[in-house]
Amino acid sequence: MEAGDVARFQQRLIISVTGASMASLVAAILFESIRQGFGRMPPEFRSLEDPLGFSILGLLLGLIFSITNSPSYLGALRAGGGFEYTGINYEEIDPNTPSRNPPHIDRRVLQFVSDSRASKIEEGLSIKLPGTGKVRIGSTFKQCQIYIPDIPPHVGNLILNRRQALLEVNPKFLNTIEVNGERLTATNKKFLKHNDILTFFSINGNGKNETNIYRFVYYNRFLDPQG
Incomplete structure (x- = not known):
């Protein structure tokens, strides 16, 4: 990878x-x-x-x-459902088209494994996570390192410390996140394991859940020593 x-x-x-x-x-x-x-x-x-x-x-x-040549133990999020390719961005061609920012990463903090110059999140791309630090997730443009439209403004953080990743969810939006198909209701913190599936649900203007979902698969190691 x-x-x-x-x-x-x-x-x-x-x-x-x-x-x-x-x-x-x-x-x-x-x-x-x-x-x-x-x-x-x-x-x-x-x-x-x-x-x-x-x-x-x-x-x-x-x-x-x-x-x-030993395997590198690094964290990554692989984009899945909800990040499908949507075709040509006509907003760049027709200025009268309503503007809507696509899901993207902050390249000052993150980058994709296969393309360090890209910023748009698409299905199949893996986001390389830093070894330590905090990654903010939400729909607040230019304030979140992982920006996803339609989800809460600040749904939570990924707290990274070497080989560990802690998902820290905003208590106000516990019902908008699932880990392996289970809603986080009892606690707002969960340590992630290799192959855990994170699902983020969109909300409407009234703060109610909608049907749009965005999925990531968390990896805590890469197995291609040749890079």
Whole structure:
């Protein structure tokens, strides 16, 4: 899922190349030390020099690549139902068309995994979440990091702390959010787990629920170490 993140790929590439170079240098030093030791041994044992040298190099390279290519534990929200592609935005063509801001992210704080330049939320796109901090969700334009029209002005926050994500819901709008199909009625806070489904319900001018829904799937890890 990290595929398309050029910056992350370059970071992994630099770390891998640097680590491999250091491993080769350490292997050469160790091999030379062992070779000098074998020089005082009987000739029949000297045939082990090359296999032992390659074994040391392979061991160090395996250790380095197991670290640099390990999965990244990062949080993300994958957009689902409610964020379907709606076609061409005619508001940009016809100025007389009533203006309506589409769901989008604040690029100063968030970005998509596959396209760091995009801001509009569409089905299938994954929003990369920061390691720590707070992400505000609601329909208040330019004040919410995840803006969704028709839902409450400030429905809640995502509190992020390393590998944990806490959904903190505005107590006034508990009935407008579901986690895995269950409304949050007893508490306004819930720790999210991998593959949890978040559903946001729209409201009308009187604050009553409407039929429009917006869904996200929460991920707490990526499994593409190559980026």
